[in-house]
Amino acid sequence: MIATRDAFGNQLIESAKSNDKILVLSADLSKATKTEKFSKEFPERFFEIGIAESNMIGIGSGLSEYGFKVIMTSFASFLTGKYDVIRVSLAYSNAPVILVGTHAGLAIGKDGVTQMGLEDISLMRSLPNMQVMQPATPIETEKMVKYILDSDLQTPIYLRLGRQPVEEIFDENYAFVPNKGVVCRDGDDLAIFVTGCLLDQVLEAVKNSKKNCAVINIHTIKPIDRDIILKFSKQCNKVMTIEDHSIVGGLGSTVSEVLSDENPTLLKRIGLNDVFPESGVPSELWEKYGLSSNKIKESILEFLD
Amino acid sequence: MVYEKRSGHIGGSFSLAEIIAYLYSNFDLTSDKKYSPKLILSKGHAVPILYAVLFELGLITNEEISLFREINSPLQGHPDKNKLKFMHATTGSLGQGLSISIGHALGLKMNSSSNPCFCIVGDGEIQEGQIWEAFMLAPKFKLNNLIVFIDYNGSQNDGFVKNTLDLEPITEKILAFNWNVISISGHDMDEIDAAVKTGLNNKDKPTCILMKTQKGRGVSFLEDPVWHAKVPNEEEYLKAIEELK
Numbered sequence: 001m002i003a004t005r006d007a008f009g010n011q012l013i014e015s016a017k018s019n020d021k022i023l024v025l026s027a028d029l030s031k032a033t034k035t036e037k038f039s040k041e042f043p044e045r046f047f048e049i050g051i052a053e054s055n056m057i058g059i060g061s062g063l064s065e066y067g068f069k070v071i072m073t074s075f076a077s078f079l080t081g082k083y084d085v086i087r088v089s090l091a092y093s094n095a096p097v098i099l100v101g102t103h104a105g106l107a108i109g110k111d112g113v114t115q116m117g118l119e120d121i122s123l124m125r126s127l128p129n130m131q132v133m134q135p136a137t138p139i140e141t142e143k144m145v146k147y148i149l150d151s152d153l154q155t156p157i158y159l160r161l162g163r164q165p166v167e168e169i170f171d172e173n174y175a176f177v178p179n180k181g182v183v184c185r186d187g188d189d190l191a192i193f194v195t196g197c198l199l200d201q202v203l204e205a206v207k208n209s210k211k212n213c214a215v216i217n218i219h220t221i222k223p224i225d226r227d228i229i230l231k232f233s234k235q236c237n238k239v240m241t242i243e244d245h246s247i248v249g250g251l252g253s254t255v256s257e258v259l260s261d262e263n264p265t266l267l268k269r270i271g272l273n274d275v276f277p278e279s280g281v282p283s284e285l286w287e288k289y290g291l292s293s294n295k296i297k298e299s300i301l302e303f304l305d
Numbered sequence: 306m307v308y309e310k311r312s313g314h315i316g317g318s319f320s321l322a323e324i325i326a327y328l329y330s331n332f333d334l335t336s337d338k339k340y341s342p343k344l345i346l347s348k349g350h351a352v353p354i355l356y357a358v359l360f361e362l363g364l365i366t367n368e369e370i371s372l373f374r375e376i377n378s379p380l381q382g383h384p385d386k387n388k389l390k391f392m393h394a395t396t397g398s399l400g401q402g403l404s405i406s407i408g409h410a411l412g413l414k415m416n417s418s419s420n421p422c423f424c425i426v427g428d429g430e431i432q433e434g435q436i437w438e439a440f441m442l443a444p445k446f447k448l449n450n451l452i453v454f455i456d457y458n459g460s461q462n463d464g465f466v467k468n469t470l471d472l473e474p475i476t477e478k479i480l481a482f483n484w485n486v487i488s489i490s491g492h493d494m495d496e497i498d499a500a501v502k503t504g505l506n507n508k509d510k511p512t513c514i515l516m517k518t519q520k521g522r523g524v525s526f527l528e529d530p531v532w533h534a535k536v537p538n539e540e541e542y543l544k545a546i547e548e549l550k
Binding site (some may be wrong): 047050051052054056057058059060061062064065068084088089092093222 | 403439
């Protein structure tokens with residue numbers, strides 16, 4: 001098992017072998033963000049900016065004017081904390097760069113709240129021009145990153161990656177379809193929309209359930225796949241969202257907006273319940289904050305009761 | 306422009322008149338070519354001086370000037386590169402333009418262009434932390450094609466810079482960050498010319514040109530900090546036009 005950040009680092013090197021326009025900017029976390037291997041293989045295309053995320057973001061904006069695919073990496077919390085720089089130098093400027101925030105959610109565990117990306121989707125989603133993407137498994141990450149690096153980008157992208165190794169759900173035949181949710185399990189009692197590295201936990205939670213739950217993986221939160229949300233909300237009449245992120249402004253809010261606009265449906269949002277969590281072993285944190293497969297299973301039963 | 310629209314920043318635009326005239330006269334800053342010289346106005350509130358120059362060059366029309374800060378206009382209150390192609394960066398939130406300029410300077414070098422990237426920052430603006438991140442980094446990449454001008458007019462929104470947050474000793478600070486530093490009068494074309502040439506002839510360091518300027522230069526009463534974002538009334542406007550003749 002590997003993490004989505006590992007799959008990102010591997011695909012980056014694969015893509016860079018045939019595309020010499022790919023550049024990586026780092027703010028001193030290349031080991032953790034898995035760009036260190038790239039820095040060794042392509043030193044002339046790797047720029048160590050130092051612990052200065054705002055500066056890195058501005059430099060990436062300038063470089064993007066010259067036909068480069070600019071990838072900027074740090075922890076999700078540190079990157080998106082530079083909100084005004086991202087707002088003006090990237091989003092309003094419409095600089096076609098890829099902002100990669102790793103260590104999303106509770107997975108960094110013992111380091112505690114300051115290192116956890118818990119509001120990043122909310123922040124990035126609020127910016128016009130910005131796309132927000134989050135793969136769930138290594139294979140999905142590879143296909144998504146390859147797609148991004150092969151396309152002619154027109155807008156900035158925020159790519160959210162996880163720290164923890166995750167079970168592979170897909171196989172090599174998986175085809176990444178931009179902006180489309182992925183049905184991992186069909187069902188008609190409850191439509192569960194999940195984004196990112198909790199997908200394996202959600203599938204585990206519904207595996208032996210008496211209830212017939214549909215599980216849909218949302219790899220692109222903005223633009224959101226409205227069709228799949230409407231289809232499954234009509235099919236199941238009850239909707240749940242699950243994310244390793246605050247329930248304020250993340251996937252839950254996004255789905256809620258779509259439902260409110262077009263098909264009001266009872267919705268239960270599972271995520272960080274507008275709280276700052278704490279240090280701890282990741283598995284214990286997911287358990288305490290309701291994001292382990294056990295807790296997800298309980299929430300489903302309670303919601304369907 | 307500012308008088309007609311009752312909005313805009315006159316003082317900090319006037320202090321840049323000579324440097325903007327010099328740069329547009331000596332470098333092809335209005336080219337469509339990707340690897341042409343660049344000018345990033347990090348102190349974006351001084352954008353009226355860029356619009357005035359573009360108007361003088363015949364690149365924007367009287368009608369467009371009349372829409373400055375109006376709805377449906379390419380002439381935004383601060384530079385917007387997506388609405389007006391002659392703007393090389395979108396700025397206005399202070400402190401961001403020098404980092405963007407480093408990106409341009411790197412981009413030009415990596416494409417084997419010998420063209421420079423110029424950046425203009427305000428003196429008050431360098432109170433922003435991101436500016437110092439950029440000052441610290443640029444020498445690492447030996448960006449001798451990067452020249453930053455500090456418009457040292459001594460005043461900012463709320464008053465004099467020295468009372469708000471003094472920059473001194475500014476020359477020593479930037480020298481300590483391993484830049485070339487050249488101090489000149491920002492209103493002397495010969496000094497500007499000599500400083501820019503010295504900067505561009507440098508082999509391996511970025512250059513900072515510290516320009517002593519006067520806010521509202523050319524109009525006696527505009528030199529007070531109160532004119533950072535103040536709009537003249539009719540009497541003041543006519544008096545200013547008279548002084549500028």
